[in-house]
Amino acid sequence: MEKNLLYSIQSPSDLRELKVEELRQVCAELRDFILKSNAENPGHLGANLGVVELTVALHYVYNTPFDRLIWDVGHQAYGHKILTGRRDEFHTNRKFKGLCGFPSREESIYDAFGVGHSSTSISAGLGMSVGTSLSGEDRKVVAVIGDGSMTGGMAFEGLNNAAITKSDILVVLNDNQMAIDPNVGGVSQYLVNMSTSTAYNKLRNDVWNLLGSMNSFGPKARKIVHQTQMGLKSMLLRSSNLFEGLNFRYFGPIDGHDTENMVRIMEDLKRIKGPKLLHVITKKGKGFKPAEDDQTKWHAAPGRFDTETGLVIKTTTNKEEKSPIKYQDVFGETIVELSMKNENIVGITPAMPTGCSMNKMMREFPERSFDVGIAEQHAVTFSAGLACEGKMPFCNIYSSFMQRAYDQVIHDVALQKLDVTFFLDRGGLVGADGATHHGVFDLAFLRIIPNMTIAAPMDEWELRDMMYTYQDFGYGPVSIRYPRGKGVRVDWKNEMHKVAPGVGRMLRQGEKIAVLSLGHPGNFVSEALDQIEISSGYQFTHYDMRYVKPLDVNIIQQIASGNYDYVVTVEDGVIQGGFGSAVLEELSLFSYKGGVIRLGVPDHFVEHGTQDDLYRVCEFDVDGIKNKLEELISKL
Numbered sequence: 001m002e003k004n005l006l007y008s009i010q011s012p013s014d015l016r017e018l019k020v021e022e023l024r025q026v027c028a029e030l031r032d033f034i035l036k037s038n039a040e041n042p043g044h045l046g047a048n049l050g051v052v053e054l055t056v057a058l059h060y061v062y063n064t065p066f067d068r069l070i071w072d073v074g075h076q077a078y079g080h081k082i083l084t085g086r087r088d089e090f091h092t093n094r095k096f097k098g099l100c101g102f103p104s105r106e107e108s109i110y111d112a113f114g115v116g117h118s119s120t121s122i123s124a125g126l127g128m129s130v131g132t133s134l135s136g137e138d139r140k141v142v143a144v145i146g147d148g149s150m151t152g153g154m155a156f157e158g159l160n161n162a163a164i165t166k167s168d169i170l171v172v173l174n175d176n177q178m179a180i181d182p183n184v185g186g187v188s189q190y191l192v193n194m195s196t197s198t199a200y201n202k203l204r205n206d207v208w209n210l211l212g213s214m215n216s217f218g219p220k221a222r223k224i225v226h227q228t229q230m231g232l233k234s235m236l237l238r239s240s241n242l243f244e245g246l247n248f249r250y251f252g253p254i255d256g257h258d259t260e261n262m263v264r265i266m267e268d269l270k271r272i273k274g275p276k277l278l279h280v281i282t283k284k285g286k287g288f289k290p291a292e293d294d295q296t297k298w299h300a301a302p303g304r305f306d307t308e309t310g311l312v313i314k315t316t317t318n319k320e321e322k323s324p325i326k327y328q329d330v331f332g333e334t335i336v337e338l339s340m341k342n343e344n345i346v347g348i349t350p351a352m353p354t355g356c357s358m359n360k361m362m363r364e365f366p367e368r369s370f371d372v373g374i375a376e377q378h379a380v381t382f383s384a385g386l387a388c389e390g391k392m393p394f395c396n397i398y399s400s401f402m403q404r405a406y407d408q409v410i411h412d413v414a415l416q417k418l419d420v421t422f423f424l425d426r427g428g429l430v431g432a433d434g435a436t437h438h439g440v441f442d443l444a445f446l447r448i449i450p451n452m453t454i455a456a457p458m459d460e461w462e463l464r465d466m467m468y469t470y471q472d473f474g475y476g477p478v479s480i481r482y483p484r485g486k487g488v489r490v491d492w493k494n495e496m497h498k499v500a501p502g503v504g505r506m507l508r509q510g511e512k513i514a515v516l517s518l519g520h521p522g523n524f525v526s527e528a529l530d531q532i533e534i535s536s537g538y539q540f541t542h543y544d545m546r547y548v549k550p551l552d553v554n555i556i557q558q559i560a561s562g563n564y565d566y567v568v569t570v571e572d573g574v575i576q577g578g579f580g581s582a583v584l585e586e587l588s589l590f591s592y593k594g595g596v597i598r599l600g601v602p603d604h605f606v607e608h609g610t611q612d613d614l615y616r617v618c619e620f621d622v623d624g625i626k627n628k629l630e631e632l633i634s635k636l
């Protein structure tokens with residue numbers, strides 16, 4: 001019985017003890033481990049299966065953690081974590097109080113940089129490389145970036161700067177021609193041309209072999225061969241190499257599943273000074289046919305699954321019984337419904353067509369929907385340009401990714417009062433993706449921008465009514481945010497009607513305590529008030545405020561003069577500067593003398609877990625709201 005090598009590896013130094021011929025077995029065992037652990041505890045499967053060989057080669061060649069290894073986005077770092085001492089706790093990946101789903105400096109010394117949002121690895125790596133050389137240390141720095149993340153502008157900011165610093169950084173471009181959906185844009189096409197040019201590839205193989213055979217001929221000869229290769233490569237590719245043009249020595253493309261060859265080439269590259277880029281070709285989902293065949297579906301495993309058949313195991317929550325659909329699908333269905341009548345509507349998404357369900361619009365109206373790549377800043381200003389030409393952009397950006405485009409919202413949209421309607425999906429605590437992906441800041445960072453309308457629907461009907469309303473011109477910039485996951489209505493497809501900006505709605509009349517909620521957590525409030533009425537007979541007032549901006553000051557005025565002992569606000573966002581702060585500010589203008597309690601996300605980053613775990617720890621789940629109200633009842 002063959003000894004399991006993976007279980008003999010407690011750290012990369014154990015890996016480096018092995019013979020290079022044994023790495024093939026390590027890769028097979030690692031791939032099997034990743035597949036089986038994801039079958040039980042679903043995570044980002046496809047990307048991780050695709051970098052098994054690359055991960056092993058990198059930890060084999062580079063002296064991690066002394067040499068720095070940075071993963072871009074970091075969703076593909078499961079193998080890295082398993083090889084760096086976290087194999088035995090990997091079953092806790094993305095679970096509450098378990099391992100983070102992305103590299104995290106506080107989790108391990110092997111996690112050189114915390115990631116989650118894309119396109120940061122080159123900048124961080126360059127910083128480490130420059131920092132290292134300033135300290136006079138001979139430390140190697142490697143940044144692994146995917147072809148999708150390479151469409152993010154920040155990646156080019158890093159490349160641009162590296163060009164003049166002559167830093168000894170290696171950028172490994174993991175090219176699988178996929179983002180979550182198929183990768184898009186000129187960079188992607190360039191990479192495809194690069195890796196599919198037959199003439200170039202024949203030359204490359206011949207020259208690599210020659211280069212390899214000249215190991216003993218000393219650096220001068222090797223430099224001549226390399227320059228020859230570069231000249232021929234530029235000629236064959238009919239365009240100078242993009243990366244060479246940026247002063248990066250370009251190597252590749254090579255097979256990102258050939259571990260031994262990668263080891264050999266990486267050993268070579270360690271001896272070459274200056275910025276280098278190694279272009280590796282991999283297959284997303286490698287080794288698991290369902291994930292190879294449907295790479296978007298298996299970017300993240302859709303649930304627990306059978307490793308033989310790929311069949312997703314039905315759980316009680318996702319059985320066929322009629323249940324509400326996801327907010328994102330309400331968006332996707334409704335933008336299509338509206339676009340059939342309103343030809344001004346155009347849809348924009350920065351590389352999340354499936355994630356935000358813009359793919360429905362892309363299928364129905366391909367000429368009016370745009371996946372612009374992982375480029376949130378561009379998405380916003382591109383939308384602004386579309387608005388200038390009389391289009392009605394519905395720009396859908398995950399709340400946490402919108403953080404990337406803050407200036408564009410201010411400078412390019414709000415200042416010019418352009419009619420752009422933003423849909424901030426994943427608004428609030430998202431769950432397993434954790435602190436990097438919780439969309440908890442948007443209410444606070446957007447409400448201070450003049451000319452903005454900021455809305456949060458409490459359910460699917462509200463979302464559709466807001467979409468129906470803000471498809472029209474004249475409202476200026478509007479942000480409509482909703483959470484990851486399902487709404488509350490099985491019968492989600494209402495007859496839509498217009499809503500008035502800045503007008504909230506009373507859901508329940510009571511006394512002594514007024515609860516003001518914003519968005520989806522209003523449903524938790526309704527449930528908590530029902531339970532309170534049954535348990536204590538108290539009837540409190542509940543308003544769904546619908547908007548952070550403009551706030552419904554008529555409601556605030558009624559409350560301020562309505563003899564309430566307490567006002568409680570509830571939001572799925574940071575309390576500091578969010579909806580609750582807006583209410584507090586407004587109440588103070590009406591000299592309200594009662595107590596104000598703000599429930600929401602406290603002033604610290606929230607870790608990963610299920611959404612229910614996190615609502616609970618932030619104390620704005622049903623029980624948290626109920627407990628707070630019962631505490632107040634004791635003071636009435």
Ligand SMILES: Cc1ncc(C[n+]2csc(CCOP(=O)(O)OP(=O)(O)O)c2C)c(N)n1
Pocket residue numbers: 047050073075076116117118145146147148149150174176178179180284350351352374376401404
């Ligand atoms: C700023 C930002 N925008 C969007 C995302 C969502 N996202 C996560 S992975 C991914 C695709 C990454 O593609 P690539 O870099 O090629 O990695 P692969 O999954 O192909 O290995 C996207 C768009 C993100 N993490 N960060």
Ligand SMILES: CC(=O)[C@@H](O)[C@H](O)COP(=O)(O)O
Pocket residue numbers: 044073075116180299300355426430433484
């Ligand atoms: C790694 C990454 O950023 C995306 O894959 C993200 O995890 C998608 O989030 P959703 O699963 O909420 O679409």
Ligand SMILES: [Mg+2]
Pocket residue numbers: 146147148149174175176177178179183
């Ligand atoms: Mg990719």
